[in-house]
Amino acid sequence: MRDMIELAEHLRKLGTKEIEPIDERWGICTEIGFKFQLLDIFLNKQLLSLMYKWPKASGNFFYPVVDSCFDSPKSALVHTSNCWSLSPYGDDRRELCIWLSKQLVSMFHGPLHPCYCAWNKDYDHDWEEQDDSFDHEFGTEQIYFNLCLRCLATTEVDSGDLGECYDYECE
Numbered sequence: 001m002r003d004m005i006e007l008a009e010h011l012r013k014l015g016t017k018e019i020e021p022i023d024e025r026w027g028i029c030t031e032i033g034f035k036f037q038l039l040d041i042f043l044n045k046q047l048l049s050l051m052y053k054w055p056k057a058s059g060n061f062f063y064p065v066v067d068s069c070f071d072s073p074k075s076a077l078v079h080t081s082n083c084w085s086l087s088p089y090g091d092d093r094r095e096l097c098i099w100l101s102k103q104l105v106s107m108f109h110g111p112l113h114p115c116y117c118a119w120n121k122d123y124d125h126d127w128e129e130q131d132d133s134f135d136h137e138f139g140t141e142q143i144y145f146n147l148c149l150r151c152l153a154t155t156e157v158d159s160g161d162l163g164e165c166y167d168y169e170c171e
């Protein structure tokens with residue numbers, strides 16, 4: 001199971017550009033397959049099925065990332081010399097890495113979770129406040145949330161000027 005946590009961490013770092021892919025011609029699966037040679041086929045299949053559920057997925061089981069310059073996600077991957085470039089295509093691949101990482105983290109709970117503290121029998125997240133506020137013609141949309149730097153869990157701090165309450169209203 002340690003592998004899963006390392007895998008989630010590796011994907012997160014790829015997504016945030018903290019690390020570079022081993023070969024920029026490779027997609028996520030080849031990168032992961034090369035980096036984690038101990039991972040078995042089963043896990044690779046699991047990864048692919050997870051990617052298939054990504055909200056922006058292409059619908060092609062083996063090639064989840066779409067590049068609008070190519071007529072199929074397969075030819076995009078095959079013909080792009082750098083599929084991690086600073087382009088919408090590369091950005092989508094990085095977004096998928098982060099999404100995958102979160103999915104993997106949410107799959108393990110309790111003692112296997114990277115933020116679980118066995119001593120307190122509780123989660124000890126490494127929160128950092130994030131500011132995703134942006135300006136628009138009617139003012140500023142204020143979006144603040146806390147992000148755990150270890151497991152990528154998030155909590156909403158303030159839901160902005162829409163007057164809507166997201167997290168609290170159901171309680």
Ligand SMILES: [Zn+2]
Binds near residue numbers: 115148151152
């Ligand atoms: Zn955490």
